[in-house]
Amino acid sequence: PDRFLSLSDIFFDVGDQGEIDTIYGDQLSPEAQYDYTIAIKQKEIIAPNLPLSFGLASVDGFDGGILPLNSYSQFVQLVLPPETQTTDGRLREHLTAVPPAPWLDLTNSRYIITDKVGDVWQEVGFSLTAFFDLEFPIELGPSDSFEIAYTPTFTATALAFVSEGEPGRVEVYTQAGDVWELAAFAAGSGVVRAGWPASATMRQIAEQAAPARLILHGPEQGVWQIHGATLINEADGTFQPLVLGNYRLIHSGDVKIYENLDVLPRAFLLPSWAWQPEQTAVLPAMQTPEFDVRETAVFLGSGEDHKGDFDPDATATIARYEPEQVVVQTSSSQPQALLLSDASYPGWKVMVDGKPAELLQADGLFRGVLLPAGEHEVVFQFAPQSYRLGLMITAVGLGLLALLGFALLLLLRLDARR
Known part of the structure; x- marks a missing residue:
């Protein structure tokens, strides 16, 4: 299953707190009611180690293919605030914002769970107050452009922003095929608005007013800092919050759940790879501007760097996924690196088409293997030496115990004959 990242300090209010107080008010002490409410919040955000109970895959290091190893503590430095370290799997408690998208994509983080504590209700003019989702702020300079990844169907008359700095322009493509380029103007304290150039009659036609x-687009000078955006309809007083970034809101209640629209699968092929001789050099190599999580793997060890071309027809499909065995079917017209975004750990081995291959640590944390062109079956198997050694020691111990028992029995029989 795809992974999720939980991101909340559980300061939010439970929506049905009134009902809880009514039901349990005369049954539980105030302290017990408080503990019950905290437990409900933790269940809502599936933390800290509840993924184990529900059989879900988390990025927090509580199973789901990722373990709180030393390599994990180093890898999460990519997403943690400066001067912050975690020595276990409690990533959620150290995050102050949603991590950069490339690292979420790389870790197969399809879902993000967070709360609404940082969101706002704001007046947008025309006696209308609207809700703004501030989870994914963006910043646009003079030559910058940004397309909202998911635009829900909504009949609107304007687009409002909670923002700072000099506003830029908005390019609107309607469902009717019209294209508008609109300037954004201040509509109040911290609110900027871009209104549709539609007549009052036209606004009643959903197809023409729905973007x-x-x-x-960024301003000609300065920086436009956009914290949130919401479609509004002054005609009927409704609104539709938008999500900035490559995400889609799929649930909104006490908590919000976003789907990452750009996420990488658990196993995928890469046309290029580079080598780093030391663990401490891997993460800096991944933070260079030319590094792309979708094109290049960084392996720990020594070898020859390879630069390949992207193969749109290359595929990697997980045929079987079990705790101690993962089977991946691959196909490509050129050599590729297969990356499985599960923790690399002593005892894991890899077979390619039934033959042993070299298991590599990829991108500082994960399992990887180099593949020639063609179709292959790749089997990752957990078969630690310690397990086989333990079996041998157990067998020897049982043999010695049986031999000792036989010797004692023989001695007892000899004594009985005397």
Whole structure:
């Protein structure tokens, strides 16, 4: 299953707190009611180690293919605030914002769970107050453009922003096929608004007033810091919050759940790879501007760097996924690196088409293997030497115990004959 990242300090209020107080008010002490509410919040965000109970895969290091190893503590430095370290799997408690998208993509983080504590209700003009989702802020300079990844169907008359700095422009593609380029103007304290150039009659026609694509452009000078954006309809007083970034809101209640629209699968092929001789050099190599998580793997060890071309027809499909065995079917017209975003750990081995291959540590934490062109079956198997050694020691111990028992029995019989 795809992984999720939970991101909340559980300061939010439970929506049905009133009902809980009514039901348990005369049954539980205030302290017990408080503990019950905290437990509900932890269940909502599936933390700290509840993924184990529900059989879910988490990025927090509580199973799901990722272990709180030393390599994990080093890898999460990519997403933690400066001067912050974690020596276990409690990543959620150290995060202050959603991590950069490339690292979420690399870790197969399809879902993000967070709360609404940082979101706001804001007046947007025309006696209308709207809700703004502030989870994914963006910053646009003079030559920057940003397309909102998912635009829900909504009949709107304007697009409002909670922002700072000099506003830029909004490019609107409607479902009717019209294209508008609109300037954004201040509509109040911290609110900027871009209104549709539609007549009052036209606004009643859903197809013409509903945007299909929204592209935001930076100002001619300065920086436009956009914290949140919401489609509004002054005609009926409704609104539709938008999500900035390559995410889609799939649940909104006490908590919010986003789907990462750009996520990489658990196993995928890469046309290029590079080598680093030391563990401490891997993460710096991944933070260079030319590094792309979708094109290049960084292996620990020594070898020859390889630069390949992207193969759109290359595939990697997980045929079987079990705790101690993962089988991947691959196909490509050129050599590739297969990356499985599960923790690399002593005892894991890899077979390619039934023959042993070299298991590599990829991107500082994961398992990887180099593959020639063609179709292959790759089997990752957990078969530690310690297990076989333990079996041998157990067998020898049982043999000695049986021999000792036989010797004692023989001595007892000899004594009985005397």
